[in-house]
Amino acid sequence: MVFNSIAFVVFLPIVVLLFYLLPHKWRWLMLLAASCVFYMWFVPKYILILLVTIVIDYAAGILMEHYADQPRKKKTYLIISIVSTLMVLMVFKYLNFITENLDQLCASLGMETHLMTHIILPIGLSFHTFQSMSYVIEVYRGHQKAERHFGYYSLYVMFFPQLVTGPIERPGNLLRQLHEKKEFRYENISKGMRLILFGFFVKMVVADHLGEYVDEVYGHLDEYNSWTVLCCMVFYSFQIYCDFFGYSTIALGSAKLMGFDITDNFKSPYLSKSIAEFWHRWHISLSTWFRDYVYIPLGGSRVKYGRWVFNILVVFVLSGIWHGAAWTFLLWGFAHGLLHVVEKTLRKALPTRGHTPLTLLGFGNALRVAKTFVLVTLFWVMFRATDFEHLKAIFVTAFTNFGGGEQMSVKPGVWIYLGLFILSDILLRNTRFDKWCDDKPLVLRWLIYAALAFMVIACSSVCNFPFIYFQF
Amino acid sequence: MKKLLIRIVMVLVMLVVLNWVYSKWFFEKDLRKHSDIVELSWQVVDDSCRIIYLGESSNNNYGEKEVNHRKISDFTSDYFPTIKMGDLTKKASHAQTYYYMLKHIPKSSSVETVVVTMNLRSFGPLWIYSKLETPLRKQLVLLEDRPPLVNRFLLAFKAYPIKTEEEWNEFVFEHWRNDTFNIPDFPWRTTADWDYGMYSYGWYDFHGQRDWDLTALACHYIKTYAFQIDDDNPRVKDFDAIVDLCRERGWNLVFNLMAENVDKANELVGKDLMKLFRLNRDYLLKRYGNMEGVTVVNNLSLVRDVNFIDQDWTTEHYYEEGRRIIADHLALTLRDFYPNDYQNPDSLKMDIGHYFLGGTMALDRQNPYSMTLVLTADSIRPDWDMVNVAFEIKQADGLNNAIFAVEKHDAQGEKSIDSYAVKLQVQKSGIWDFATFALPIDSTFRMAQKIKLYVHNFSESAVQIRNLDVSLRPAYLKPRVKAKSYKSDDVDSGK
Numbered sequence: 001m002v003f004n005s006i007a008f009v010v011f012l013p014i015v016v017l018l019f020y021l022l023p024h025k026w027r028w029l030m031l032l033a034a035s036c037v038f039y040m041w042f043v044p045k046y047i048l049i050l051l052v053t054i055v056i057d058y059a060a061g062i063l064m065e066h067y068a069d070q071p072r073k074k075k076t077y078l079i080i081s082i083v084s085t086l087m088v089l090m091v092f093k094y095l096n097f098i099t100e101n102l103d104q105l106c107a108s109l110g111m112e113t114h115l116m117t118h119i120i121l122p123i124g125l126s127f128h129t130f131q132s133m134s135y136v137i138e139v140y141r142g143h144q145k146a147e148r149h150f151g152y153y154s155l156y157v158m159f160f161p162q163l164v165t166g167p168i169e170r171p172g173n174l175l176r177q178l179h180e181k182k183e184f185r186y187e188n189i190s191k192g193m194r195l196i197l198f199g200f201f202v203k204m205v206v207a208d209h210l211g212e213y214v215d216e217v218y219g220h221l222d223e224y225n226s227w228t229v230l231c232c233m234v235f236y237s238f239q240i241y242c243d244f245f246g247y248s249t250i251a252l253g254s255a256k257l258m259g260f261d262i263t264d265n266f267k268s269p270y271l272s273k274s275i276a277e278f279w280h281r282w283h284i285s286l287s288t289w290f291r292d293y294v295y296i297p298l299g300g301s302r303v304k305y306g307r308w309v310f311n312i313l314v315v316f317v318l319s320g321i322w323h324g325a326a327w328t329f330l331l332w333g334f335a336h337g338l339l340h341v342v343e344k345t346l347r348k349a350l351p352t353r354g355h356t357p358l359t360l361l362g363f364g365n366a367l368r369v370a371k372t373f374v375l376v377t378l379f380w381v382m383f384r385a386t387d388f389e390h391l392k393a394i395f396v397t398a399f400t401n402f403g404g405g406e407q408m409s410v411k412p413g414v415w416i417y418l419g420l421f422i423l424s425d426i427l428l429r430n431t432r433f434d435k436w437c438d439d440k441p442l443v444l445r446w447l448i449y450a451a452l453a454f455m456v457i458a459c460s461s462v463c464n465f466p467f468i469y470f471q472f
Numbered sequence: 473m474k475k476l477l478i479r480i481v482m483v484l485v486m487l488v489v490l491n492w493v494y495s496k497w498f499f500e501k502d503l504r505k506h507s508d509i510v511e512l513s514w515q516v517v518d519d520s521c522r523i524i525y526l527g528e529s530s531n532n533n534y535g536e537k538e539v540n541h542r543k544i545s546d547f548t549s550d551y552f553p554t555i556k557m558g559d560l561t562k563k564a565s566h567a568q569t570y571y572y573m574l575k576h577i578p579k580s581s582s583v584e585t586v587v588v589t590m591n592l593r594s595f596g597p598l599w600i601y602s603k604l605e606t607p608l609r610k611q612l613v614l615l616e617d618r619p620p621l622v623n624r625f626l627l628a629f630k631a632y633p634i635k636t637e638e639e640w641n642e643f644v645f646e647h648w649r650n651d652t653f654n655i656p657d658f659p660w661r662t663t664a665d666w667d668y669g670m671y672s673y674g675w676y677d678f679h680g681q682r683d684w685d686l687t688a689l690a691c692h693y694i695k696t697y698a699f700q701i702d703d704d705n706p707r708v709k710d711f712d713a714i715v716d717l718c719r720e721r722g723w724n725l726v727f728n729l730m731a732e733n734v735d736k737a738n739e740l741v742g743k744d745l746m747k748l749f750r751l752n753r754d755y756l757l758k759r760y761g762n763m764e765g766v767t768v769v770n771n772l773s774l775v776r777d778v779n780f781i782d783q784d785w786t787t788e789h790y791y792e793e794g795r796r797i798i799a800d801h802l803a804l805t806l807r808d809f810y811p812n813d814y815q816n817p818d819s820l821k822m823d824i825g826h827y828f829l830g831g832t833m834a835l836d837r838q839n840p841y842s843m844t845l846v847l848t849a850d851s852i853r854p855d856w857d858m859v860n861v862a863f864e865i866k867q868a869d870g871l872n873n874a875i876f877a878v879e880k881h882d883a884q885g886e887k888s889i890d891s892y893a894v895k896l897q898v899q900k901s902g903i904w905d906f907a908t909f910a911l912p913i914d915s916t917f918r919m920a921q922k923i924k925l926y927v928h929n930f931s932e933s934a935v936q937i938r939n940l941d942v943s944l945r946p947a948y949l950k951p952r953v954k955a956k957s958y959k960s961d962d963v964d965s966g967k
Contacts, residue, residue, distance in 0.1 A: 006626060006630060006631040446482065457621060457624050
């Protein structure tokens with residue numbers, strides 16, 4: 001089930017109503033059933049894959065706790081759990097990519113092979129496998145008690161608001177809350193509704209309208225001039241942000257309706273002054289996952305320079321591969337990692353600069369934000385390109401075709417929606433829409449609700465754009 | 473809880489206000505944009521047509537090399553020169569689409585008779601679950617009888633079946649596998665069995681080799697026509713709804729059952745498929761032929777194989793002769809409603825000077841003129857009062873500067889040009905739209921020695937025109953309303 005569908009609009013109120021009507025002891029069952037319905041709405045049989053990882057990690061958690069005083073056994077169960085989870089990911093996400101490349105490699109060596117597989121990726125696989133892994137690692141480290149209730153553990157992995165596109169939750173946050181008895185509070189309903197409304201606006205009005213132009217231009221590069229392609233690059237930056245941010249905000253709102261607080265995934269990432277800051281503000285649940293479970297175990301920054309560079313590049317390349325099984329994603333991750341290294345190295349190497357005329361005028365930060373945005377935008381091209389040929393074609397058209405081709409005409413409404421979003425992003429830099437509304441006068445608040453509701457209903461794109469991160 | 477209830481009331485009030493705002497300033501624009509079939513229905517009112525022809529691609533398809541691109545509805549309207557007849561043609565549409573088109577014909581219209589295309593194929597699973605259903609059903613969301621804001625909400629939240637081609641195909645396969653024929657002594661149980669039977673035995677060429685193309689075509693005929701229509705068929709329900717609507721609006725209703733290539737079906741598959749053709753035809757004739765206010769025109773086996781354009785597929789696309797045969801047959805039925813207006817077009821040729829200036833022409837900077845009609849003074853009869861011009865035009869952008877020109881040469885060789893701007897009528901780009909002009913035959917016209925009529929494109933960008941049609945006629949013989957050909961690549965992809 002996707003959030004921007006009529007099915008979800010009917011589903012969510014029913015689930016929330018049942019949640020508050022049922023006694024606490026039955027709520028987990030209802031939520032689990034609802035989560036199964038939510039997931040099975042896509043392709044029902046894929047729930048079996050989910051079930052396999054749930055059973056393995058559930059058992060591993062208990063066994064690790066049972067053998068807490070036998071480190072070797074404990075570690076063995078951790079490895080079994082992680083390897084089996086990664087195997088699932090490997091088969092369903094990476095096998096097509098691996099076999100395709102093996103075929104190509106063999107072909108280049110003059111051998112004809114037909115290893116290529118055509119496995120369809122179950123929706124949200126990368127998200128819930130990472131969430132499962134965070135549980136077993138936390139149990140192994142002793143930060144989390146193993147969950148004995150299979151239902152609650154299943155619900156932790158399958159909790160429908162964040163099941164298919166995150167945020168990737170930690171057991172310390174979500175599993176704990178699932179056990180808590182939630183009372184009906186008007187405040188939760190109000191905040192949840194605000195977040196859902198704002199999320200719909202960001203996804204359906206901003207992201208989907210931009211998506212129409214991005215698909216058109218990236219699909220017909222030969223017809224457009226450089227200005228159009230450059231504009232389209234910027235549009236894609238906002239499309240992917242709004243698409244993912246919109247989904248996460250709806251997820252947050254849906255959980256909030258039932259009193260659950262799940263992790264904020266974004267904090268105005270395009271206002272970052274460096275790549276490092278960007279990753280503190282973009283897809284926070286994934287960044288912190290890699291930080292806690294890969295970067296720090298590798299030694300983090302408390303190692304020699306060469307090793308630190310290696311650690312950073314490993315984390316970013318893994319992050320790229322996590323997104324998708326393609327060389328372009330790997331390149332995207334590597335580019336971010338490399339830039340992160342260069343930025344940090346330069347900052348250390350260069351002496352602290354004094355005031356320049358620009359910084360004195362207050363433009364220093366603005367310039368740094370602009371620089372980061374431009375670089376991130378250029379990198380998004382790697383993320384969006386279907387392959388290296390496409391990537392090359394985008395860059396070639398963007399920088400060499402200023403004279404020829406058509407100029408895309410963008411409807412004024414789209415600029416307005418984008419402008420409104422940028423304004424909201426600046427206003428919400430260190431807060432969230434639901435919290436931001438709290439201290440606003442009632443009339444202003446309701447005017448904002450009315451405007452958002454109107455735009456969601458009457459101005460949203462009618463094209464069918466699935467959430468971009470569904471494919472991961 | 474009390475606070476929540478107050479807020480719910482506030483939300484309801486807000487929605488009522490938003491609905492009012494949306495209905496007043498946004499809805500019509502959205503209808504034109506997302507449910508553009510409604511524009512066709514509105515067009516009918518502008519033209520105050522008395523007969524409406526609703527059709528799909530069978531109406532406006534023509535052979536690649538055909539010069540005459542006129543539609544079935546055009547040929548039919550030739551029989552009724554005093555009646556304005558319009559058509560609502562949209563590719564891949566079916567009874568459900570027609571229902572919504574008819575529903576949105578305003579009550580103030582002059583419509584008296586509605587001709588609805590009844591396509592036998594459209595009753596089969598292959599069409600009912602076609603991938604084109606997604607964009608078609610999307611178009612219908614805004615047209616439902618609900619507050620406009622609710623309809624827009626449902627459109628925004630995709631309250632229509634969004635399915636991939638594979639998912640639609642799965643429905644089709646399910647019907648082929650599970651729908652059993654309820655016919656005594658019929659040798660086949662299901663379409664899937666029959667298809668497999670044909671695939672197994674198949675066709676062979678003169679050398680005894682398996683002819684896979686012919687076998688595939690035979691299988692395709694089975695998959696297309698091997699179904700049995702019953703009361704539960706969704707199309708039957710749609711046609712029933714059309715009957716109810718027409719009764720409510722007081723319209724005469726004619727179902728025009730289109731010709732299928734029964735020759736080829738018989739040749740490739742044989743008597744079993746012919747039996748199904750007959751059973752399905754009889755079902756439709758019995759069900760609708762006996763209904764009060766409904767007439768069914770049975771063209772099913774009227775067009776011969778040679779008049780079908782697509783020889784390697786199942787369509788209702790006919791060459792000119794096929795289109796004329798169906799139009800003649802339909803006109804005979806319409807004569808019952810309009811006995812005094814019916815005239816054989818051949819006899820009208822005595823009264824009308826009709827000139828058809830060819831197929832598609834591209835007018836650009838190098839070649840800005842269309843084909844030219846040259847009339848001499850003695851060719852204009854005294855009883856002719858009007859020159860009626862109609863043609864279809866497609867422009868690349870909204871900047872067309874084309875004109876229809878009437879160039880009059882006097883006896884001294886001096887010439888004067890009257891020009892009529894096309895852009896006053898046609899502003900949309902990228903689609904075929906109509907331009908029509910009714911020019912009086914005045915004294916300057918009669919005094920000219922020679923008159924040239926043509927389209928001249930002054931624009932920087934090219935325009936295409938087609939079906940340039942000029943007729944000179946007495947004022948009492950009204951011109952037929954040019955049928956509105958819809959967006960060339962009609963069905964939106966539903967991306």
